[in-house]
Amino acid sequence: MKRLMCVISASLLALSTLAHAAEKVTLGVSIPTATHSFTAGIVWWANEAKKELEKQHPDLKVIVKTASAAPEQANQLQDLLTVNKINALVVFPFESASLTKPVAQVKAKGVYVTVVDRGLTDTSAQDAYVAGDNTAFGKLPAEYLAKQFNGKGDIVVLRGIPTTLDNERFDAFNGVIKTHPDMKILDAKYGNWNRDDAFKVMQDYLTRFKHIDAVWAADDDMAVGVLKAISQAKRTDIKEVFGGAGAKGAVKTIMDGSNPLIKADVSYSPKFIYDAIKLTAEARLKGEKLPANTIIPSVLITKDNAKQFYFPDSPF
Amino acid sequence: MPLAPTETPRASLRWLGKLHAVGPLLGLLVLCVAGTLLNSDFATFDNMMNVLTRTAFIGIIAVGMTFVIMSGGIDLSVGSMAALIAGSMILLMNKLGTGTLAAHPVAVVGLGITLALVLGAVFGAIHGLLITRGRIEPFIVTLGTLGIFRAVLTWLADGGALTLENTLTDVYSPVYYGAVLGVPIPVWIFVLVALLGALLLNRTAFGRHVQAIGSNEQVARYAAIRVDLVKTLTHALLGLCVGIATLLYVPRLGSATPTTGLLWELEAIAAVVVGGTALKGGEGRVFGTVIGAILLSVISNILNLTSIISVYLNAAVQGGVIIVVAFLQRSRR
Structure with missing residues (x-):
């Protein structure tokens, strides 16, 4: 038994030195x-x-x-x-x-x-x-929307799941919007980074707010749910839906220009x-x-x- | 020995007994009043239809779940099952829609719907057989399939999303977004399923057998009730309900992802229990389940329509309301 152990450990040693030798x-x-x-x-x-x-x-x-x-x-x-x-x-x-x-x-x-x-x-x-x-993930959309709407507009926000990562993004977004006194975040609720929850949250935003200029969906999956809710309600006041992360579906939409609401995205690949x-x-x-x-x-x-x-x- | 004349309950007890039946409805009414006071948009027709349409998925599943729970069983897999059925439907329809049946999108959607119903019933029947013939606890069987169904869907979707082809989405979307007499189609189907469920439970031998098995399985067996068959049927019925819910769900977003149907099982079970069905089996009401399901989605709707409470506390409000309603409808022991 002892000998067997010796043989095994010796061969293991040999193997590891061999591996080392070959870098x-x-x-x-x-x-x-x-x-x-x-x-x-x-x-x-x-x-x-x-x-x-x-x-x-x-x-x-x-x-x-x-x-x-x-x-x-x-x-x-x-x-x-x-x-x-x-x-x-x-x-x-x-x-x-x-x-x-x-x-x-x-x-x-x-x-x-x-x-x-x-x-x-x-x-x-x-x-x-x-x-x-993550800071740019929140900052870039805010700057983009401020530019698109000339520093004026009502925005609703969907957040992901309560995490430090989500806080970082939201704080960066909020920080930029605050520098534009005529831009307002109407509310920010969690859509859990998923299409179904985003659909429900957006439906309720549409019931609650009679005028919305832009949506920061903060995720391309959530943007899918948001778009469905908007088209169901047949609302025409919303001009931009900004997702996030650069999922291939969203990037393709931007490339083809196939949806007038989706014009830009931020990469987080x-x-x-x-x-x-x-x-x-x-x-x-x-x-x-x-x-x-x-x-x-x-x-x-x-x-x-x-x-x-x-x-x-x-x-x- | 003569029976003691204590059978006539006191008036207060009778009142309590009635409260227990209407408890969930009372809770729902209070919530609706509160919702209207907090935001006048709550009581609009459009918002009510939004809420009812959303409730349809969980509500339809919960009607099926009522039968399973009443017979003393449980099914934890319904959310994963819905996800897998949704994924399979989309794969089949995409395949047919780009292949041989490209010119008949309506037929393709029809086949997709048929697949959803068949798959649901088959999955449910498999649960039933594993529970009755395999003599495995329903909790374990469905905990196992909860993992299996979702894993297979994730594998089919490569971890991403399965998305229905555009032309098919256009044909299929009225099933979710369409309305008859101003009421969305999913709401009609929800009402129909609930009525059929109530009929089946209260007016047929099958319904009475389900209640008998839930009260006491051994006695039911001695009473020559075919316990294994009835139990298997309740699971197949629930599977069918999941199939119906899924065929309404798919046209909403036209896609299935690994997050599809996440935690639906808990929502459905909560709707059943909040609605007054005993988790240990035996007694229950389909009507209560319907109220329970609506109540759950009204809570989150009200929370979305207001911002008086920090979003971090949403789940706490939901939990609190569930406990209060359960307290209102608690049965006398």
């Missing part, structure tokens, strides 16, 4: 499961990155794992470390607070850690941070997981480090630049 990078990717179109986009882009990068770099192995809740993700991180022996990790944490410790443990074992989108509460648990720009994986893998293959913070900018999408944001194969 191989085993990159673990831990992301949420596809439960709505945004996370579906995350999963799709992560697998795209795996396909492309593994083809280009024979020394690279990418392992993509999805988790449906924070505790599952924590277990997965342990598995990636002990079973898959990763030496680099790209993680999209479910929640900031509850995953800080598990990620810190992985980093303590010498794994290079890139955190995506949701920052950890203790930044020393990460080597690099890659994220979308799940593609940042692809960027994060690519940046991390290429840096680690060369033994380099990433900058501590990489912010993937949110950009205003209009008819002129819509084409570069259109990915017909992505589910998002």
Whole structure:
């Protein structure tokens, strides 16, 4: 028995030194499961990155794992470390607070850690941070609407799910609108980033407010529900519906100019997981480090630049 | 031994008994008055039709759920089932609509509707068989299928949205947006389903058997009631109701996503229980369920029409009203 253990550990040692000698990078990717179109986009882009990068770099192995809740993700991180022996990790944490410790443990074992989108509460648990720009996500639509309506108008707002991310976006939007005394936010209610709830909230806004100039739906899925509610009520006072994130359906509408209410959008693409994986893998293959913070900018999408944001194969 | 003459209840008790039957209705009326005072737009015809149309999905499912709960069962999977049926309908209609039947969009929609009804009844019957023949608790069977149905839909949709083709959406959308005599079609269907449900429960042998099984399954078995068959039928009936709800739901947005029908099971069960049906089975009313379902959507409608309470507290108001109404209609033990 003892001898057997010796043989196993010896061969494991040999294997790991071998792996080390060849400067191989085993990159673990831990992301949420596809439960709505945004996370579906995350999963799709992560697998795209795996396909492309593994083809280009024979020394690279990418392992993509999805988790449906924070505790599952924590277990997965342990598995990636002990079973898959990763030496680099790209993680999209479910929640900031509850995953800080598990990620810190992985980093303590010498794994290079890139955190995506949701920052950890203790930044020393990460080597690099890659994220979308939530402030611009709220700021750009507000500036755009202020410009379209010459600083005057009544706006109703749909919010997502109560989270820090949603607060950041709403505060940025509110901040810009406040600088225009003639612009007013009539109300802001939660539509839970989903089409059905957005439909109901919008129906009630339409009952309640006899005049609305613009809707900040704050998400392209919610914009779908909003548009249906408006067309059902046959209201013509609303001139703009601004979604968010740049889902392919919305981008296509802007490209084709097929809906007069949808003229612009703001990008917050799940593609940042692809960027994060690519940046991390290429840096680690060369033994380099990433900058501590990489912010993937949110950009205003209009008819002129819509084409570069259109990915017909992505589910998002 | 002569029976003690205590069978005549005191007047106050009789009044309480009546209150228990009208409790949910009373709650609904109070809510409506409150809604009108808070925002005069609440009492408009258009708003009322909006609320009733929205209620139709949950209401129709809740009518079916009344039978399942009354027979002592439960179904946690209805929301996921609706999502999977919606997705399957859209896939089938898109396939037919761009293929052989491209010239007959009405036929395509008709086939889609048929699929919804058949799938619903089949899923329900499978639940029933697993519960009666497989002798697995209904809670576990439907908890399992809750996961299965939604996962299959998410897989079919690649995590994104399944969207109905434009030409088909145009043909199909009157089913949700159309109106007869000024009343939207989903409301008519909701009324029809509720009336048929009440008829089935109160005027047929099947209805009495359901109540008997819920009161005491063993006694029902001795009374030569075919317990397994009746139970399976209640689940198939609920599945059919889910199918009806889904065929009304699909033309609204023309799409199915992994969030379709999320938490419908809880809303439907809440509507049934708020409406006065005992969660342990045995007694219940279809009319109460209808009131319960309307009450739930009126609460969120009023919250949307006003902004006196922080949006963060919406769920708390809903919870509070549910408990108060349940208190009004509590049964005497």
